[in-house]
């Protein structure tokens with residue numbers, strides 16, 4: 001018997017759950033579902049985003065309504081159209097083996113008459129945004145005077161968005177005897193007020209600590225000079241070849257401008273903000289979900305309710321004005337038990353805000369340094385090698401092999417590898433050769449000048465390793481550090497500068513441990529796979545961060561004499577997007593006409609390398 005079966009759910013729901021592939025209930029589900037099934041009660045449930053709240057109310061509400069009665073029995077209010085559609089969709093999935101249940105979504109920007117018609121056909125459950133719901137009530141298009149259940153989903157976000165009056169009005173037209181279930185990530189005063197006003201002796205379910213950030217999100221900040229903000233963003237993207245991120249800006253204008261710059265510089269980016277039409281926003285979200293967009297640049301309002309799993313990074317390009325907003329932003333990653341990183345790019349004058357956020361989220365930030373060009377080059381190179389190794393071969397290619405062999409005849413394996421990798425890599429090395437380091441230093445760190453240990457200025461100080469395990473194996477920098485310490489039987493600070501990428505990672509030790517690392521790790525298996533560790537040519541410096549922890553990643557690798565010329569504009573990335581794609585939101589860089597040579601400030605875009613795609617439509621710019 002799995003744990004879902006112990007919660008008291010009906011056969012048809014259990015069958016649907018099996019189809020969904022949920023193996024065990026999440027904590028909020030485990031706590032809320034039996035409670036809601038067993039009695040008629042009001043409920044306040046506090047849980048971070050990504051913890052499975054939809055099913056926590058969705059399963060019970062489906063089980064509790066009467067499918068033979070066509071009256072509207074449950075109303076679910078949710079902050080955005082996106083979420084509204086998503087919840088509706090989920091509920092339809094949950095109830096697919098339950099005959100006669102109709103779930104109707106009600107939201108702005110679509111035909112109100114059609115929605116009214118759907119409701120008229122009999123909708124036991126309505127999922128609505130508050131604005132449109134109020135509209136429908138005013139026009140007498142909906143009857144919620146007999147509902148038994150009212151669910152406020154993401155109550156804090158709804159109130160943040162200014163829906164207080166609408167919610168109060170809507171709730172006032174519902175019967176007093178109904179049950180109200182309020183779900184929220186945080187409990188600001190307004191949410192508590194709604195609770196007091198509309199609930200009687202609610203049961204309480206709390207998952208994790210109230211108001212604290214999700215434990216699956218780690219927080220990092222990068223200190224830069226204001227003029228380097230954008231360059232820093234690009235480098236962070238380049239240093240994370242598999243980034244799939246939401247980049248938050250403060251204003252619509254900045255959002256649009258940054259997205260445009262990124263696109264121009266060859267990144268797969270798009271803007272999401274309130275000046276776009278609903279259709280444009282839908283298009284952007286579709287491309288984002290489909291992963292044609294790696295960097296979604298968004299305003300806070302537009303990004304509310306973005307509910308996409310697998311977001312690897314949230315980037316605070318600028319910090320929000322309200323600290324509480326930071327929580328909403330970072331909650332976009334680390335969902336469904338996966339690990340995520342919330343990055344803040346700060347200037348010195350904003351540093352104080354970091355401490356305030358730390359107090360609110362009850363988690364410490366790690367101060368990191370923007371990766372140097374050399375570090376980025378190494379990451380990209382290894383990423384490329386890993387990608388080549390992981391690439392599945394389509395045997396269609398066999399037809400061309402004789403011709404290809406002719407062309408490549410006479411090259412040794414070594415030469416061939418070098419050349420193949422250089423196809424991609426030359427652009428990076430050529431670009432980053434000409435850049436300077438851009439990390440600024442916090443006063444904190446400078447005061448503690450001792451942190452800048454001699455070995456940082458001395459390339460031979462620490463040994464840097466490359467190892468073929470990474471986030472794909474469920475490591476983040478902390479857990480990998482622990483794993484290495486344990487496996488190697490090393491002390492607390494002996495492993496440092498652990499930097500985890502998807503398929504591989506880097507770390508440092510002092511040279512005295514090098515032999516041991518090479519010998520022990522190369523003979524260890526991780527879940528049946530042999531670990532491979534190599535000494536990395538880029539020693540990555542050896543500084544530790546201001547908390548005395550090893551700074552889990554990049555540092556300002558010591559400037560190599562003469563090799564960092566003044567910064568140039570533009571950037572580029574490895575080609576992750578060269579497969580043909582539908583939709584029009586990607587950059588053209590992987591398929592644009594070659595710009596090699598020329599006077600371009602940017603490195604040439606790849607067009608001659610693997611996987612050229614037909615030229616896609618230009619990204620939208622409106």
Ligand code: ADP
Nearest residue numbers: 022023024025026049050051052053054055336
């Ligand atoms: P929240 O509303 O708390 O932000 P969601 O209900 O949107 O979270 O769920 C987040 C993700 O987790 C969704 O992709 C959902 O399908 C998935 N999920 C929910 N419950 C489970 C479960 N018990 N097992 C596995 N995945 C789950």
Ligand code: MG
Nearest residue numbers: 053054153154
């Ligand atoms: Mg939700």
